[in-house]
Amino acid sequence: MAEQMTGAEMVVQALIDQGVEHIFGYPGGAVLPIYDAIFQQDKLEHILVRHEQGATHMAEGYARSTGKCGVVLVTSGPGATNAVTGLTDALLDSIPLVCITGQVPTPLIGSDAFQECDTVGITRNCTKHNYLVKSIEDLPRILHEAFHIATSGRPGPVVIDIPKDVQFAMGRYFKPQAQMSHPTYKPQREGDIEAIRLAVELMLKAERPVFYTGGGIVNSGPEASRNLRELAELTGFPVTSTLMGLGAYPASGNQWLGMLGMHGTYEANMAMHDCDLMICLGARFDDRITGRIDAFSPGSRKIHVDIDPSSINKNILVDVPIVGDVNLVMEEMIRIWRAKTNQPRIEAIAPWWKQIEKWRSVNSLGFTNSDTIIKPQHAIQRLYEATRGRDVYITTEVGQHQMWAAQHFHFDQPNRWMTSGGLGTMGYGLPAAIGVQVAHRDALVIDIAGEASVQMTMQEMSTALQYNLPIKVFILNNEYMGMVRQWQELLHGGRYSHSYSDALPDFVKLAEAYGGHGIRCSDPSELDNAIDEMINVNKPVIFDCLVSKEENCLPMIPSGKPHNEMILPDTADIGSIIDEKGKVLV
Amino acid sequence: MNANLLPTGSAYFLTQQTQTPERHTLTVLVDNEPGVLARVVGLFSARGFNIDSLTVSETEHDKHRSRITVVTVATPKILEQIKLQLERLVPVHKVHDLTAEGNAIERELALVKVAGVGENRVEALRLADAFRAQVIDASTESFVFEVTGKSSKVEQFIALMAPIGLVEVVRTGLAAITRGAEGM
Structure with a gap:
């Protein structure tokens, strides 16, 4: 059944026909027709982000926690370039995303027009596939094909760059076929x-x-x-x-x-x-x-x-x-x-x-606990105990806290753990938590964060408030970029070059400034109560958990070493372990 | 399947024996859509693979298909990666390693401009005849020769022209095809 409609209407109709319920995006000149089409329907819910990188991570969290394809809508130029980090992240972690970018009208392409960039050129190596739609006749096929490519085989991000004149053009829309087939893209599903x-x-x-x-x-x-x-x-x-x-x-x-x-x-x-x-x-x-x-x-x-x-x-x-x-x-x-x-x-x-x-019996995850200062591992263990039996989803930023979360928070189900593994993107966790919460409104969604990472995408707190998404940002605040500091201790004689967090905001006041709830805890004896408070507040929370500052994340296979030469928890001088050859590795 | 079943030990150490770089000619059948060449070339540069020669043109106009012939120098392990990574690109139909499959014909065309007078002109024409190169442009003090053949022949011709008065050369890069009745 072919129907006449504009390119912008096709985009919205194709998303609906692909079973999309939520999209994450930010408007701009080159996507106005699509935003107008979104305004005139009520099947798709659009989540307005504060930065396009946030949109991509939200879509990743959404995709990872549901098994569905995440969808992003951004404008041309800076809209597209801001999405690049999230697209690369999704490529390395094999997350299915479809990212629709606006583009300047086709006659202006290549003229250095306002907010023009070579989106397909820039995203060619950070997507599984990408398209520049030059004609309205190609649009319905490309929209459906993009979902097929993003979600089948090894999943990944697909970019569709749509010039503004194509969004306005009238054309024939057709619905997706039940069984998509592609002349060249045929992932092998059955093993030999x-x-x-x-x-x-x-x-x-x-x-x-x-x-x-x-x-x-x-x-x-x-x-x-x-x-x-x-x-x-x-x-x-x-x-x-x-x-x-x-x-x-x-x-x-x-x-x-x-x-x-x-x-x-x-x-x-x-x-x-x-x-x-x-x-x-x-x-x-x-x-x-x-x-x-x-x-x-x-x-x-x-x-x-x-x-x-x-x-x-x-x-x-x-x-x-x-x-x-x-x-x-x-x-x-x-x-x-x-x-x-x-x-x-x-x-x-x-x-x-x-x-x-x-x-x-070596107990490699062991650590020396303290009753005067909160140990980060202990904080995660308490968080795990307090949330056991609940419908809980965990996202993380990148660094020590991420590894401690992986070690000390335990998962019995898939799709409950959202983290940036391949690309190691600081700032992933907070927007990812928002994406998860959009898909699971009643679940407990916690971003286990570091105070450095979380500031990279902190502005998305505003998104959480706007859509009543009660995410919990649990910051293990050690006032260091902890993993960088640990590597400097390992490799560079403990010279902590620019790895300390200075001029930190008051996270409690920051939460309140956004309209959320702020909690601070530095006393191990108050930790459980504070965590309970965080869980029970029905709005976005920033929990500033002040932890011991120079804790190392162990055990660890140092760079250049095999599996059987791990650094175990009670190792005294970790600065002398890695040899010259190992030092050049990452 | 290429199971490297060893009696004992790890498959890893197999790599030690097979790490000499080899020169291989790959032919890649692609949909001739915008950006397809950039995808192929971008893959080589992004992953640090090497391109010695690259030839690309539409070969089946009605199906919008092009053939890309790439000459690369890599170890067998990397060659396998190049092939698999190319096959992962959505507009790529097929990738053949013509060198591994053996028995392919390889040809290259070069236009060679030579300037000179007197005995040098005679010598240039004599050598061109020996190499079956055609004169496609002539003036009183120059020739442009068209020479076709294996890369080694083209290189030899260019080397011989150098002392006679070589001005400049343009080469198409390698085109290659398998022998016999079978298509790709």
Whole structure:
């Protein structure tokens, strides 16, 4: 059914037909026709942000917590360039986004017109795909194709740049097809059955196996998390996860080793190093995970399941590559395992579990608590205890607080943990929390923040107030860019060059200035009550939690070191650990 | 599937044996849409891959398809990445590594301007004849030759022209196609 309408109306109609309910955006000259079309309907709710970067992170939080595509609408020029950070963030963390940018009218393109920039040129390398719509005839196809590309295969951001004259032009709109197909873009979903069979054979013989899982399981949908749990139960193998995959396997599960990688647990990293079979499900051997790659898990065979063929053999050579949707591959693994046996390999891997228990007993997440000053790890533990059993979603900024949150807050469900993993974008958490709260109005949404990161997107507090989104910003305030300071202690003789937070605002007054609620706490004995107050206030809260200033985030695999050379909590002089070669690494 | 099943130890150490850079010719079939060349070239620069030669033109007008021929120098591991990363681009139909598949024909065209008088003119024409180069422009003191062949032949011709009075050269870059009845 083709219908005549303007380009702007097509944009709104296509969003509605794609099942979009909320979009995050900021108006401007080159998107006025679309904003006019939004004004004249009531199916799409538009959330007005305070900065376009905020819109992209909100859409990411929205997407990550719902499994749906996040949608952003911004104007040309600065609107588009401000969105670049969030687009890059979504590309690295495989988050499905569609970002519609206005553009100057086609006759003005290339003339250095007011608010003109080469949006498709600028975003070409930070999107999965992008389009400049030069003709109204192409618009409906591109709109639907963008959603297909953003959400299928390895998800990612897609930009549609629409010149203003195309928004005004009349054309024929058609609805999306039930089954989208594309002449060149055809992600492979089914894994090669022979490879899966070989993988299961290796699993049936493994004596020191480990599941290394990642964000791909969360992206693959809730069924993938269920299948991971079933596969883990069926095999009896230990499970660890990347930062992005937390919650796919429950932290309360017996086979859970905790997160792996640079700030992962000792048992997870030692298991990765000493295993004889590594089963990588929806993760990509990122450098935060592998540490020194020529000493990465030297004695293991490696199975790698990934929907993106280019992830395979990119950083680490694997023995059994399987390209496909991790959920479908796990289904096949379960089916083939079942056909061979119904028994987990309990006896065969008992010595391995015994070894893991020994590593566990090191208690690598331990820290010395204090009753005079709040330790950041303690604050997160108390936050976790206070919110247990609630419908809770956690976002974070980037830095020490992010790693402490990953270590000490525990997730039993997927889609509950929103963090900037690949790009490490400070300022992600507050807008992401707003995006999550838009999708889950009654849930408890907490941004675990640092006082430095949160100031990068603090203005979005105003958005939270405007739409009555009672997000909780829980700031672990140590008056340092803590992770930078920690690296300066590790690498640069403790010369804290520009890593301290000076001239900080009074966060309580700041919250009140925005119309929210401010809380400050510096006394460990008052922490629980203060957290309860934060949870029970039904409006946006900034919680200024003053914590010990020079706490290091441990354990840690220092740069240039393999998994079995971790810095453990009670290490005295961390400044002498990293050698010259390691110092040039990030 | 390319499982590197080893009796013991890690697959990682396989890389040690295969880290010599090799010169490969890739042919990339793409939709001829705006920006497609920028996507391909941007991918090479963003990921630090190398381009030795690049040839691009529309080859199937009715289907709006172009062929891009890229010559690159990379280790086998990086070559695999280049191929997979190219295939990830939405407008890319197919990527073939003609060097790995073997038996491809490679040709290049060069226009070579040579200036000189007397014996040098005679010598230039004699060499052009030996290389089957055509004279496509002539004046009393110059020639422009068109020479076609493998890159090595083109380079040799240019080298011989240098002492005779080489002024300038323009080259198309490499075009390559597989032998036999099969298409891409």
